[in-house]
Amino acid sequence: xxxxxxxxxxxxxxxxxxxxxxxxxxxxxxxxxxxxxxxxxxxxxxxxxxxxxxxxxxxxxxxxxxxxxxxxxxxxxxxxxxxxxxxxxxxxxxxxxxxxxxxxxxxxxxxxxxxxxxxxxxxxxxxxxxxxxxxxxxxxxxxxxxxxxxxxxxxxxxxxxxxxxxxxxxxxxxxxxxxxxxxxxxxxxxxxxxxxxxxxxxxxxxxxxxxxxxxxxxxxxxxxxxxxxxxxxxxxxxxxxxxxxxxxxxxxxxxxxxxxxxxxxxxxxxxxxxxxxxxxxxxxxxxxxxxxxxxxxxxxxxxxxxxxxxxxxxxxxxxxxxxxxxxxxxxxxxxxxxxxxxxxxxxxxxxxxxxxxxxxxxxxxxxxxxxxxxxxxxxxxxxxxxxxxxxxxxxxxxxxxxxxxxxxxxxxxxxxxxxxxxxxxxxxxxxxxxxxxxxxxxxxxxxxxxxxxxxxxxxxxxxxxxxxxxxxxxxxxxxxxxxxxxxxxxxxxxxxxxxxxxxxxxxxxxxxxxxxxxxxxxxxxxxxxxxxxxxxxxxxxxxxxxxxxxxxxxxxxxxxxxxxxxxxxxxxxxxxxxxxxxxxxxxxxxxxxxxxxxxxxxxxxxxxxxxxxxxxxxxxxxxxxxxxxxxxxxxxxxxxxxxxxxxxxxxxxxxxxxxxxxxxxxxxx
Amino acid sequence: xxxxxxxxxxxxxxxxxxxxxxxxxxxxxxxxxxxxxxxxxxxxxxxxxxxxxxxxxxxxxxxxxxxxxxxxxxxxxxxxxxxxxxxxxxxxxxxxxxxxxxxxxxxxxxxxxxxxxxxxxxxxxxxxxxxxxxxxx
Numbered sequence: 001x002x003x004x005x006x007x008x009x010x011x012x013x014x015x016x017x018x019x020x021x022x023x024x025x026x027x028x029x030x031x032x033x034x035x036x037x038x039x040x041x042x043x044x045x046x047x048x049x050x051x052x053x054x055x056x057x058x059x060x061x062x063x064x065x066x067x068x069x070x071x072x073x074x075x076x077x078x079x080x081x082x083x084x085x086x087x088x089x090x091x092x093x094x095x096x097x098x099x100x101x102x103x104x105x106x107x108x109x110x111x112x113x114x115x116x117x118x119x120x121x122x123x124x125x126x127x128x129x130x131x132x133x134x135x136x137x138x139x140x141x142x143x144x145x146x147x148x149x150x151x152x153x154x155x156x157x158x159x160x161x162x163x164x165x166x167x168x169x170x171x172x173x174x175x176x177x178x179x180x181x182x183x184x185x186x187x188x189x190x191x192x193x194x195x196x197x198x199x200x201x202x203x204x205x206x207x208x209x210x211x212x213x214x215x216x217x218x219x220x221x222x223x224x225x226x227x228x229x230x231x232x233x234x235x236x237x238x239x240x241x242x243x244x245x246x247x248x249x250x251x252x253x254x255x256x257x258x259x260x261x262x263x264x265x266x267x268x269x270x271x272x273x274x275x276x277x278x279x280x281x282x283x284x285x286x287x288x289x290x291x292x293x294x295x296x297x298x299x300x301x302x303x304x305x306x307x308x309x310x311x312x313x314x315x316x317x318x319x320x321x322x323x324x325x326x327x328x329x330x331x332x333x334x335x336x337x338x339x340x341x342x343x344x345x346x347x348x349x350x351x352x353x354x355x356x357x358x359x360x361x362x363x364x365x366x367x368x369x370x371x372x373x374x375x376x377x378x379x380x381x382x383x384x385x386x387x388x389x390x391x392x393x394x395x396x397x398x399x400x401x402x403x404x405x406x407x408x409x410x411x412x413x414x415x416x417x418x419x420x421x422x423x424x425x426x427x428x429x430x431x432x433x434x435x436x437x438x439x440x441x442x443x444x445x446x447x448x449x450x451x452x453x454x455x456x457x458x459x460x461x462x463x464x465x466x467x468x469x470x471x472x473x474x475x476x477x478x479x480x481x482x483x484x485x486x487x488x489x490x491x492x493x494x495x496x497x498x499x500x501x502x503x504x505x506x507x508x509x510x511x512x513x514x515x516x517x518x519x520x521x522x523x524x525x526x527x528x529x530x531x532x533x534x535x536x537x538x539x540x541x542x543x544x545x546x547x548x549x550x551x552x553x554x555x556x557x558x559x560x561x562x563x564x565x566x567x568x569x570x571x572x573x574x575x576x577x578x579x580x581x582x583x584x585x586x587x588x589x590x591x592x593x594x595x596x597x598x599x600x601x602x603x604x605x606x607x608x609x610x611x612x613x614x615x616x617x618x619x620x621x622x623x624x625x626x627x628x629x630x631x632x633x634x635x636x637x638x639x640x641x642x643x644x645x646x647x648x649x650x651x652x653x654x655x656x657x658x659x660x661x662x663x664x665x666x667x668x669x
Numbered sequence: 670x671x672x673x674x675x676x677x678x679x680x681x682x683x684x685x686x687x688x689x690x691x692x693x694x695x696x697x698x699x700x701x702x703x704x705x706x707x708x709x710x711x712x713x714x715x716x717x718x719x720x721x722x723x724x725x726x727x728x729x730x731x732x733x734x735x736x737x738x739x740x741x742x743x744x745x746x747x748x749x750x751x752x753x754x755x756x757x758x759x760x761x762x763x764x765x766x767x768x769x770x771x772x773x774x775x776x777x778x779x780x781x782x783x784x785x786x787x788x789x790x791x792x793x794x795x796x797x798x799x800x801x802x803x804x805x806x
Contacts, residue, residue, distance in 0.1 A: 519790075547789065549738060554775050568739070568768075576740035581733070581776040594736065597752065597759065601790040 041386055045198050049388045058281045061291050066208035068276055069295040071158055071269030071359035073214060074352045076302040078165060079266035080104065080310050081323035082416065086262040088316060090255055096311045099259060104307035107263045108300045110459055114267065115296040117431050117456030118274045119289055120449050124437060126285035130275035130363075131430035132370050138433035138440070141374065142491070147429040148371050149486045151271070153479060154422035155360035155367070158268060159401035161419055163188050164410040166354030169322070169346065181410045186402050188354050193398035196361040199387040210351035215298060217345045222305035225331030234312035237330050254470075261470035264420045264463055266303055269356070270296070271423065271430075275363045324349060357401070365393025375497035376490040417474035422483070424464040431457035517640065519604040521547040524575065525591060525611070525631060529566045532611035532648035537575050539646050540609055547598070550575050553582040553590040587627065588634040595641050605642065608635045612645045620650070711780050711800040720757035722785050722792060729782035730760060731804040734775055739768050753779050760785075761793040772801045780804065 034042075042048070059067060083103055087095035121134055131151055136144035163185045171178040273292045280287040306327060309315075315326040328345045332338035365381070369390050372381035385391025408414050434453035438446040468476055522545040524536045533550075540548055550567075554560030560579050567577040582590040591608075598606045612628045615621045632643045716731035732755035742748045742765065749764040751773065762781050764770060773779065783797030 549740070557775065560775070573741055576738045578736050578738040579775055580736040583776045597791075603790070 044194070045386050048386050049199065051384075051388070059279050060281050061287050061294075063208060064273075064276075064280055064287065064291050065294060066211040067279075067362050068272040068291065068359055069269070069298070070211045070214075070352055071162070071272055071356040072266075072295060072299050073211070073269075073302065074162060074349075074356035075266045075268055076218070076299065076306055077324050077349050077353060078322070078412075079107075079263050079303060080307045081317045082262035082265060083259045083307070084310065084315070084323060085317045086258045087255060093314060095259075096314050099256065100307050100311040101304075103256065103259050103263055104304055106260060107266055108304060110463060111267060111270065111296060111300055111303075113452075113456050113459050114270050114427065115292060116452050117434065118270065118292060120453055121274050121430065121434055122277055122285050122288050122292065124434065125274075126277060126283075126288075130367055130370065131271060131426035131433075132367055134430040134433040134437075135426075136374070138436040139429065141376075142487070143429055143433075144374075145371075145376055145487045145490050146483060147426040148367060148376075149483050149490065150422035150425040150429075150479075151275075151367060152364060152371075152422075153482060153486070154268065154419065154426075155364040156397060156400045156404060157415065157419050157422070158360040159189060159192075159357040159397060160404035160408070161412060161415045162353050162356035163192075163401070164405060164408070164412045164415060166350050167410050168412055169350035169353060182406060185405045185410045189357065189398050189402055189405065192355070192357050192361055193394055196358070196365075196389060196394050197385070197387060197391055199389055210348060210355050213344075213348040214352040215302075217341075217348045218302050218306070220341075221328050221331050221345060222302070222309065225309045225327070226305070228331065228333065229309075229312060235330075236314040237316075237326050257466050258470045260463075261420075261467040264424065264467050265416065266299070267427075267463075268420055268423045269359055270299075271427065272359045272363055275367060278366075279362065360401075361394060361397060364397040365390035368393040368396065371490070374494075375501075376494045378493075379497075414475065417471045417476055418479050421464065421467050421471065421476050421479050424460050424467060425483070427460035428457055428464050431460055517603050517605045519547070519601070520545045521598040521604050521606045522549075522609065523578075523594065523598070523606065524548075524550045524609045526550045526552045526563070526577065527627075529563060529570075531653060532613055532646070535648050536609045536611040536646040537572070540575060543607065545607075547604075548575055550577045551580060551591065551594055552577060553580050553587040555582045555585045555587055588631055591631060592634055592638070595635055595638055599638060599640055605640050606638075608632075608641060608643050609646050610643060612647055614647045614649045616650050706802050709800045709802050710798055711782055713780055713800065713802060713805055716780055716804075718757040719753075719755050719760050722758075722760060724785055724787060724792060726785055727783065728785050728794070729780065731755065731778070731780040732759075734773060734777050734779050735759065737773070737775060751779070753781060761788070761791055762797050762799075763788070763793055763795050765796055770799075773799075778802065778804045 080100065083100055084095060087099055091099075125133055125137075132144050132148040135147040164181075166188065167177075167181040167185045170184070171181055177184065273288050273295065277284050277288045280291070306324060309327045309331060310323050313327060313330050315323045315330070317323050325342075325346060329342050332341050332345075368377055368381045371377035372379055380392045381390060381396070383390070383392060404415070431453050435450055435457055438450040438453060443449070468480060472480070520543075522540050522543050524533070524540045526533050526536075537550065540550075550572075552560060552563055564577060564579055578594065580590045580594055595606050595608060598604050608631075610628045610632055613624070628645070632645070635641050636643050711729060713731060716729050719730045719732060722728040722730060730753065732753040735752045735754045737749065737751045739747065739749050742763075746765055747768055749767045749770060751762050751764075752759050753762060754760075760781075762779075762783075778801065780800040780802070781794055781797035782799075783794040785792050785794055787793055
């Protein structure tokens with residue numbers, strides 16, 4: 001016999017009580033079927049993503065352009081029109097000849113300044129450079145709340161406005177749908193929300209086609225329009241059939257500012273990329289900057305091109321046909337092919353308007369999660385859901401936008417004045433924040449950065465004031481009131497979170513080392529002598545306790561007497577049954593009395609064991625009251641009283657069919 | 670572990686069950702002293718409030734029976750424990766060697782007289798003289 005000889009295999013028959021040790025089972029060993037709700041979720045949203053897949057849920061540049069640019073680009077569909085709407089009724093055709101293109105150029109100048117400002121921001125904050133982060137870092141938490149709230153309201157408005165505008169395009173084409181515009185708008189919001197709940201990448205794929213269709217068709221329209229104009233000369237579109245107010249008053253600076261403020265809506269969405277830098281593929285900052293330049297270039301060219309053509313064509317905005325549709329119809333000329341192209345352009349416009357909402361769905365949840373991270377919004381907004389997106393933020397945005405759509409009956413005209421002021425407020429704050437940062441840090445080349453961001457801050461501040469002033473009576477007042485109210489609310493929320501946190505963290509080390517209560521009482525709440533009670537009593541007997549008893553609140557004296565008798569017959573002497581007077585039938589109150597008695601010496605920890613039935617199907621639960629939960633809530637309010645549920649699972653005990661039918665027969669004779 | 674060894678003198682005994690947690694006994698219908706049945710072994714009018722009971726002094730208290738349980742003390746001595754409460758507090762009583770006391774009912778009246786000892790840090794009267802007549806007010 002050598003030392004390397006194997007030990008004899010242990011006999012499994014040596015003792016009936018001995019089972020040889022084995023490895024752990026490959027699965028949990030417990031049959032745990034998924035809930036039907038989770039299975040439905042899997043069907044609707046796709047399989048759950050694991051956390052390490054977060055890295056892969058990033059956007060390449062082309063997809064990112066589709067996701068982030070649709071908001072900014074879609075505004076070209078109505079920005080020129082908004083300028084004309086502000087001016088044509090007052091000064092008539094002078095608006096085309098002298099003002100549309102200059103105002104557009106002024107707005108594009110603002111766009112250029114903004115773009116270069118945001119290049120700085122993306123460079124300085126490659127991880128997450130939204131207005132919120134920049135303002136928080138450089139100006140403090142309170143200004144950041146203002147910037148954040150202003151942006152959040154604008155995101156909600158973006159969804160409401162663009163979906164409503166999309167519906168307007170739709171019912172212009174198919175008038176029969178006018179009556180259904182609100183449910184349709186809600187349906188589109190739900191659809192976009194669903195796409196985003198499935199994950200940012202998939203939503204990008206879903207929305208890439210319309211965005212690119214719009215870009216291509218708009219460029220085609222401008223090229224064809226300008227080429228035809230240069231070759232054949234620009235002709236005017238026929239005046240709309242219906243009456244359109246065309247004024248001939250003198251030009252005032254106010255009027256120019258009004259036109260400028262109305263066109264400011266074109267700028268919304270420029271910030272989207274800087275807010276969404278972390279969603280880009282690595283290196284995020286480089287990709288984001290390049291995408292920003294492409295987007296700004298497209299936006300500028302489209303805006304100038306459409307305004308130029310509109311000015312040359314004298315496209316008068318009317319309720320029946322939008323300026324962009326007039327331009328498109330005129331640019332491509334007559335003929336069936338041109339007609340087909342026209343409808344393609346309209347469809348692309350409609351789709352990009354609806355899908356511009358998607359930009360907000362990409363940004364709102366992220367921004368809300370920043371707020372929540374700083375404890376200025378409910379913590380639930382920081383949670384990533386089933387598909388690694390901030391599901392709660394997406395749902396919140398969808399609900400808020402839906403409310404706006406319902407309240408305003410999907411009417412763009414009344415929504416538009418609320419728009420743009422929020423986004424310019426956040427532009428101003430974030431550019432001011434960047435300026436402060438340049439002065440503070442003095443990184444190489446900071447003078448240039450300060451110049452760019454300072455210029456950006458001043459420009460956007462002026463634009464904010466202009467928009468606020470010009471649109472105040474049209475609805476901007478609502479935003480001007482709402483933002484401070486919301487900020488006050490968030491600050492209050494923050495104070496609550498902070499006070500909770502301070503208390504929770506107060507002297508943790510001392511609390512961990514505090515002397516423990518030396519006595520332990522275990523009380524098992526008993527209503528009947530049944531299997532759940534048996535489980536709970538068995539469990540109670542495994543606990544180290546100085547006092548251990550079953551407690552029955554005798555709401556029904558007859559039942560209590562019978563229970564006591566059964567208990568005595570069982571000889572349950574180790575766990576005596578304590579009958580408690582409950583002549584007022586307030587079971588929770590009687591239980592509280594008993595627990596309080598145990599706690600009276602101030603050196604006892606009480607454990608209250610509550611047997612709880614676990615039902616197989618949800619509707620089985622409806623057949624019973626929730627006494628156990630009520631008891632737990634009542635007892636849990638006492639300090640040093642601890643509640644433990646002891647589950648009894650229906651179906652865990654094999655009961656023969658004969659036994660069931662015998663019981664049934666005994667009950668029914 | 671549970672001390673199952675009967676009466677003991679604890680280092681810090683005599684905690685009363687405080688009054689405000691006790692379900693009010695005022696709910697019991699008041700009984701005219703004239704209709705209290707005669708007899709019995711205790712003069713019910715001599716009871717003191719439970720809050721005034723002092724450890725290691727004799728005391729007579731009256732109240733409502735709030736809870737009853739039967740358990741062995743030590744290995745062999747079956748004991749009936751009850752908690753009697755009045756509007757000022759509560760007090761445990763124990764009847765060694767008994768499983769039941771005829772007439773003793775949950776929520777019913779109980780007057781006890783005996784030496785106030787302690788068990789598990791709480792006042793307890795062991796084997797008191799008791800009277801089950803309604804309590805006069």
